[in-house]
Amino acid sequence: MSNTARNLSYPTYNSAKKSSKTKQSFQNTYKAIDHESIINSLTGYDNDLGERLERLEREAGMQAQQIELSECLECVAQLVDLFKRTIITSELQNQNDWQCDTQHHLQQNKGITGNRLLDDKVEKIVINKGLTKEQWTCLLYMALSTDDTVELTKVSKKHLQKVHDTALRLLDADEQNAIFALINAIEKYISKNYFIEK
Secondary structure, eight states, X not given: OOHHHHHHHHHHHHHXXXXXXXXXXXXXXXXXXXXXXXXXXXXXXXSOHHHXXXXXXXXXXXHHHXXXXXXXXXXXXXXXXHHIIIIIHHHHXXXXXXXXXXXXXXXXXXXXXXXXXXXXXXHHHHHHTTOOHHHHXXXXXXXXXXXXXXXXXXXXXXXXXXXXXXXXXXXOHHHHHHHHHHHHHHHHHSOGGGEEOO
């Protein structure tokens, strides 16, 4: 083959080779885009993946906060129950206003006996321990909003501080004040036998 023929055929061969590489590259890119668009259409993730991730993060944060709020209310219900068992019950026993089914009613109805005279005496005890009638009512509503809770037999200062901090972050001012008053009354009036060192 002459030099001229080689020179003429070589660029043609190179052009054909480049052309096939370009076509192959284009096909691979097209296939990749095609696969990506299929996956996006199947999963629903188009170009708004960032927005979806942000929304999922917000939802996860709200769920975590809801769980934390639920745990806080459960702890409050336990503290209300402990307060009733250790302070209210003993004071009613000392006042000879105790009947066999009073403790049962206090536990079943989360602080309300159904007997207005007895409920008034309970409110007087609560007020004498530093809570207002409104705070006590608020605490009873919070306790009623929870399911049955595990009975708390002893409490630690650390647990009381945790409930305090959680209430401070998650609850409104009236609920916070009620919980703070309850914690204060527990620290002041509950026998040291009910506290554990932790």
